[in-house]
Amino acid sequence: NAGVTQTPKFQVLKTGQSMTLQCAQDMNHEYMSWYRQDPGMGLRLIHYSVGAGITDQGEVPNGYNVSRSTTEDFPLRLLSAAPSQTSVYFCASSYSMRRGRRGYTFGSGTRLTVV
Amino acid sequence: GESVGLHLPTLSVQEGDNSIINCAYSNSASDYFIWYKQESGKGPQFIIDIRSNMDKRQGQRVTVLLNKTVKHLSLQIAATQPGDSAVYFCAETYYNQGGKLIFGQGTELSVKP
Numbered sequence: 001n002a003g004v005t006q007t008p009k010f011q012v013l014k015t016g017q018s019m020t021l022q023c024a025q026d027m028n029h030e031y032m033s034w035y036r037q038d039p040g041m042g043l044r045l046i047h048y049s050v051g052a053g054i055t056d057q058g059e060v061p062n063g064y065n066v067s068r069s070t071t072e073d074f075p076l077r078l079l080s081a082a083p084s085q086t087s088v089y090f091c092a093s094s095y096s097m098r099r100g101r102r103g104y105t106f107g108s109g110t111r112l113t114v115v
Numbered sequence: 116g117e118s119v120g121l122h123l124p125t126l127s128v129q130e131g132d133n134s135i136i137n138c139a140y141s142n143s144a145s146d147y148f149i150w151y152k153q154e155s156g157k158g159p160q161f162i163i164d165i166r167s168n169m170d171k172r173q174g175q176r177v178t179v180l181l182n183k184t185v186k187h188l189s190l191q192i193a194a195t196q197p198g199d200s201a202v203y204f205c206a207e208t209y210y211n212q213g214g215k216l217i218f219g220q221g222t223e224l225s226v227k228p
């Protein structure tokens with residue numbers, strides 16, 4: 001079991017560039033989410049998914065897109081990078097409540113800098 | 116609106132003492148709460164959870180207390196060790212919201228040897 005795998009671990013983008021942060025889990029979890037964490041702050045929910053083909057917005061969705069075509073993968077797309085998107089991004093997954101959810105398992109994060 | 120907040124941003128304790136980290140939440144509909152530990156440079160790590168039909172839950176050296184009357188959550192760490200030094204977050208969600216988990220600001224725990 002690899003758990004939640006995020007790639008890349010580090011990335012530098014120029015303003016206006018686009019890119020996709022990858023997230024994969026091998027635990028057959030229904031729920032997946034993306035968070036961003038700014039220095040000295042908590043995690044803010046960007047987008048989340050309760051199953052393949054279903055996504056919804058979190059607290060800070062602007063500037064990001066997601067899709068969930070498979071149970072395993074939940075990529076996060078930055079459409080046109082801005083310096084305000086400089087942050088550490090965490091992907092997480094969990095069983096559903098129905099299957100006895102016990103909290104999210106987090107990946108190790110992607111540190112993104114937009115210059 | 117929805118919010119989960121912490122009373123203290125930093126907490127410094129002596130090794131061997133007990134630590135108490137507090138959290139306030141504003142949404143009375145929340146029915147599931149989780150405490151996470153985050154060490155520097157790593158992702159949050161699940162510590163313990165509690166459902167709204169419980170007041171207390173114990174794990175290994177950790178206890179979570181839930182007071183629904185005042186919408187307050189606390190994490191107690193017994194015999195705090197240097198390895199407990201980290202940032203601790205509380206998070207809330209509700210069954211109807213599926214995967215939507217909202218985090219509080221966090222408390223940094225520093226353990227002095």
